[in-house]
Amino acid sequence: xxxxxxxxxxxxxxxxxxxxxAACGGDSxxxxxxxxxxxxxxxxxxxxxxxxMTMTYYSADSNANWVNMQDAVGKKLTEKTxxxxxxxxxxxxxxxxxxxxxxxxxxxxxxxxxxDANLFVDAGAFIDLTDLxxxxxxxxxxxxxxxxxxxxxxxxxxxxxxxxxxxAVDHEALDAGGTFQIQHEVLKELxxxxxxxxxxxxxxxxxxxxxxxxxxxQPTIPLxxxxxxxxxxxxxxxxxFIATGVSDDxxxxxxxxxxxxxxxxxxxxxKEYFRWLNHMNASGLLDKxxxxxxxxxxxxxxxSGRVLGVIDQxxxxxxxxxxxxxxxxxxxxxxxxxxxxxxxxxxxxxxDTGYVAGWGVGITSSAKDPVRIIKFLDxxxxxxGQILMNWGIEGEHYNVVDGKRVIPExxxxxxxxxxxxxxxxxxxxxxxxxxxxxxxxxxDSTGNYYTTNFPETIKENYTxxxxxxxxAYGVEMWKDLWPKKEEFPVKPWxxxxxxxxxxxxxxxxxxxxxxxxxxxxxxxxILADPAKFDQLYDQFIKELNDAGAEKMxxxxxxxxxxxxxxxxx
Amino acid sequence: xxxxxEREGSVQPATRKKKxxxxxxxxxxxxxxxxxxxxxxxxxxxxxxxxxWGWLMAFQSYRPGRSVFEQKWVGFDHFVALxxxxxxxxxxxxxxxxxxxxxxxGFTIPILFAVLLNELRGSVFKRTVQTxxxxxxxxxWVVVAGIVTKMLSVDGGAVNQLLLWLGIIDQPxxxxxxxxxxxxxxxxxxxxxxxxxxxxxxxxxxxxxxQEQFEAAKVDGASRIRQIWHITIPSIAPTIAILLIMSIGxxxxxxxxxxxxxxxxxxxxxxxxxxxxxxxxxxxxxxFSFGTAIGMFNSIVSIILLLIANGVFKKFTKQSIx
Numbered sequence: 001x002x003x004x005x006x007x008x009x010x011x012x013x014x015x016x017x018x019x020x021x022a023a024c025g026g027d028s029x030x031x032x033x034x035x036x037x038x039x040x041x042x043x044x045x046x047x048x049x050x051x052x053m054t055m056t057y058y059s060a061d062s063n064a065n066w067v068n069m070q071d072a073v074g075k076k077l078t079e080k081t082x083x084x085x086x087x088x089x090x091x092x093x094x095x096x097x098x099x100x101x102x103x104x105x106x107x108x109x110x111x112x113x114x115x116d117a118n119l120f121v122d123a124g125a126f127i128d129l130t131d132l133x134x135x136x137x138x139x140x141x142x143x144x145x146x147x148x149x150x151x152x153x154x155x156x157x158x159x160x161x162x163x164x165x166x167x168a169v170d171h172e173a174l175d176a177g178g179t180f181q182i183q184h185e186v187l188k189e190l191x192x193x194x195x196x197x198x199x200x201x202x203x204x205x206x207x208x209x210x211x212x213x214x215x216x217x218q219p220t221i222p223l224x225x226x227x228x229x230x231x232x233x234x235x236x237x238x239x240x241f242i243a244t245g246v247s248d249d250x251x252x253x254x255x256x257x258x259x260x261x262x263x264x265x266x267x268x269x270x271k272e273y274f275r276w277l278n279h280m281n282a283s284g285l286l287d288k289x290x291x292x293x294x295x296x297x298x299x300x301x302x303x304s305g306r307v308l309g310v311i312d313q314x315x316x317x318x319x320x321x322x323x324x325x326x327x328x329x330x331x332x333x334x335x336x337x338x339x340x341x342x343x344x345x346x347x348x349x350x351x352d353t354g355y356v357a358g359w360g361v362g363i364t365s366s367a368k369d370p371v372r373i374i375k376f377l378d379x380x381x382x383x384x385g386q387i388l389m390n391w392g393i394e395g396e397h398y399n400v401v402d403g404k405r406v407i408p409e410x411x412x413x414x415x416x417x418x419x420x421x422x423x424x425x426x427x428x429x430x431x432x433x434x435x436x437x438x439x440x441x442x443x444d445s446t447g448n449y450y451t452t453n454f455p456e457t458i459k460e461n462y463t464x465x466x467x468x469x470x471x472a473y474g475v476e477m478w479k480d481l482w483p484k485k486e487e488f489p490v491k492p493w494x495x496x497x498x499x500x501x502x503x504x505x506x507x508x509x510x511x512x513x514x515x516x517x518x519x520x521x522x523x524x525x526i527l528a529d530p531a532k533f534d535q536l537y538d539q540f541i542k543e544l545n546d547a548g549a550e551k552m553x554x555x556x557x558x559x560x561x562x563x564x565x566x567x568x569x
Numbered sequence: 570x571x572x573x574x575e576r577e578g579s580v581q582p583a584t585r586k587k588k589x590x591x592x593x594x595x596x597x598x599x600x601x602x603x604x605x606x607x608x609x610x611x612x613x614x615x616x617x618x619x620x621x622w623g624w625l626m627a628f629q630s631y632r633p634g635r636s637v638f639e640q641k642w643v644g645f646d647h648f649v650a651l652x653x654x655x656x657x658x659x660x661x662x663x664x665x666x667x668x669x670x671x672x673x674x675g676f677t678i679p680i681l682f683a684v685l686l687n688e689l690r691g692s693v694f695k696r697t698v699q700t701x702x703x704x705x706x707x708x709x710w711v712v713v714a715g716i717v718t719k720m721l722s723v724d725g726g727a728v729n730q731l732l733l734w735l736g737i738i739d740q741p742x743x744x745x746x747x748x749x750x751x752x753x754x755x756x757x758x759x760x761x762x763x764x765x766x767x768x769x770x771x772x773x774x775x776x777x778x779x780q781e782q783f784e785a786a787k788v789d790g791a792s793r794i795r796q797i798w799h800i801t802i803p804s805i806a807p808t809i810a811i812l813l814i815m816s817i818g819x820x821x822x823x824x825x826x827x828x829x830x831x832x833x834x835x836x837x838x839x840x841x842x843x844x845x846x847x848x849x850x851x852x853x854x855x856x857f858s859f860g861t862a863i864g865m866f867n868s869i870v871s872i873i874l875l876l877i878a879n880g881v882f883k884k885f886t887k888q889s890i891x
Contacts, residue, residue: 520835
């Protein structure tokens with residue numbers, strides 16, 4: 001009996017021990033991962049360079065093509081720098097994980113926080129990079145050049161916490177990707193009509209729809225939008241200011257004279273745009289499921305080739321475009337035009353913003369060896385690094401012919417038609433949000449472009465139908481249809497949507513409320529009986545004001561003015 | 570089984586009467602049992618009680634990365650903000666509505682299903698039905714939401730096609746765009762997904778019923794309905810009571826996956842629930858204190874509900890979990 005008792009006592013003790021050990025085991029595992037050697041010895045520089053190091057990285061953007069650096073460029077990068085990036089990407093492109101990360105106080109070494117960098121800065125989680133850049137990163141300095149002053153955090157705190165990486169330096173948008181899209185097939189059949197206003201657009205969709213009520217046996221959908229989550233901004237609300245001659249400042253409209261900020265829905269012009277959408281719905285041209293469908297359904301519909309028109313950015317339905325191409329329905333992909341509400345305005349998409357610093361990566365206080373990380377980023381920002389990231393490996397993904405970098409035809413073909421797999425295998429373009437770099441249209445020391453996008457390649461990569469459409473309109477690129485950037489003044493605040501808002505400010509709460517009201521009311525207004533439109537719209541604006549919009553606009557105006565001061569000092 | 574309980578029942582009072590032991594005496598006698606349960610108590614303590622320390626945050630204007638002493642104390646500000654927010658009452662209404670509907674339907678149907686399934690004769694058929702019915706439980710809500718939206722779509726959705734074909738309607742119905750229907754759609758899809766799974770526990774309880782009782786009833790000439798009513802149902806009543814009490818405790822925290830995935834801008838007034846509100850207005854915006862205040866409210870209401878349910882059941886059925 002006693003024997004038995006002892007055994008059970010032993011068992012109990014063992015169980016407890018297991019628990020304790022399990023807990024400890026987890027700990028030691030972590031520290032072994034994160035705590036790579038901390039030797040800052042200068043004489044061991046050369047050795048240190050190749051000593052393997054794992055850098056953890058979190059990105060608030062999603063990235064479906066990440067293969068743990070097992071792609072060609074990734075392997076090369078590890079070989080050159082000894083650094084392996086252990087990356088985690090947000091699943092749905094939302095930022096919900098960031099606040100949790102801040103609350104836990106444990107961070108990856110490098111974080112791409114999108115609009116939420118302020119959370120990290122306020123918590124003291126991002127370290128000041130000013131001295132690190134000065135001492136260890138000549139290439140990064142060179143890339144930013146005169147724009148270094150735009151990296152400063154605020155008027156009170158002039159430290160550099162974030163290396164802006166989302167926006168490339170001196171980037172020129174080479175082609176237009178938005179906003180009013182219409183199938184090549186529709187244009188062809190209608191004899192390439194002139195498309196200047198939403199009325200022209202509507203008539204084109206309507207005419208074709210009446211002729212072809214079904215496509216491939218399924219009902220034709222004249223126009224659809226994507227209102228799933230944040231996409232409602234891209235496809236439903238942003239087009240309201242785009243179609244009324246204003247460039248993108250997020251949810252605000254900034255008066256260029258007074259730098260006064262107000263919610264862009266309040267502009268009377270935009271009310272008319274929504275009236276047009278309301279009319280499209282009332283006349284049966286707008287897809288009935290517009291506001292209930294999810295992104296996958298939206299893409300599935302477009303992939304079936306029976307959606308004549310879409311109001312969205314090109315990247316918003318990229319998967320569908322690829323599907324159409326692989327299915328041989330390339331004539332059902334889309335042409336785009338700078339369509340306006342009426343002829344009194346012109347599309348300001350290409351208005352010059354200067355270098356838009358802002359979203360980018362920050363090194364966190366958890367990073368054991370910030371010097372090594374900044375050196376790694378500096379390598380990426382070097383000419384060699386940037387070419388590797390953009391072009392791939394010489395002899396494999398590109399060749400140098402007569403001093404010019406040329407992409408072999410079969411590589412280009414895969415890149416165009418099988419982009420997802422191509423990216424996974426080669427890693428080209430996969431690392432772009434991590435390091436500061438030059439944008440399209442900038443040339444390196446050999447006179448070649450840094451990026452693979454330059455007017456010539458874009459023109460080459462148009463599909464046959466696109467070429468045909470462009471020819472019919474007498475231009476070479478979509479962008480040629482748009483007003484040039486020289487036609488507009490430079491915006492001194494860059495873009496308003498990446499002005500950081502202090503995290504304890506009420507702006508955020510009001511903004512959230514405004515956002516919810518907008519996402520609820522705009523669909524309602526568009527689907528309403530046209531007779532009730534005015535009443536509902538006025539009610540919507542009143543609701544915004546009741547939620548505190550006016551106070552928020554005042555505070556935001558202040559932030560815009562501070563930004564103008566900071567950047568232009 | 571029965572015999573064993575009876576014997577224990579008769580022995581125990583006798584021993585207890587002999588000497589009334591103090592706590593320490595019992596403890597000494599059962600120290601091994603105590604020792605064996607200790608690890609679990611520790612786990613419960615670490616994961617369920619230790620975090621309550623964080624409730625302090627609800628009374629502070631919490632900023633991450635600072636110690637407790639550096640925080641600013643704001644008293645009940647966050648609770649005031651919560652209870653004066655109209656939105657809070659809206660999401661509370663939605664939460665309670667959907668959880669009550671879920672409770673009523675999600676409770677009665679699985680019991681009914683289990684009882685009916687038990688009456689089936691063919692064991693192969695019975696097992697097949699059972700397996701098929703609980704499979705949806707393992708399907709993720711993301712997929713279920715996709716299926717539901719597709720089924721109810723106006724663009725070739727099966728339900729609309731069927732109704733059109735039967736001539737009941739002549740225009741496809743936009744099921745997903747009707748705010749007032751949202752609760753029913755959620756309840757319905759939840760039922761489809763969880764019915765089979767929830768029935769398993771009742772099936773298990775039913776299979777534990779002594780077959781002799783049924784035989785005796787049959788000899789007495791009881792019909793099948795009578796057998797169900799007088800034997801099956803009363804035998805599984807304790808299981809039902811316990812599960813009911815527990816689900817009442819969870820009434821207010823129903824998660825948000827289904828509402829989030831099935832919702833769309835047009836039904837947002839009916840689809841937002843408390844958990845989503847806490848996420849959007851609390852954590853999602855870095856307002857840790859506000860989020861904590863919502864969490865506290867949530868926990869306190871849950872405990873009250875649980876205690877009430879338990880008390881009521883104790884009174885009327887002598888069944889309770891505490």
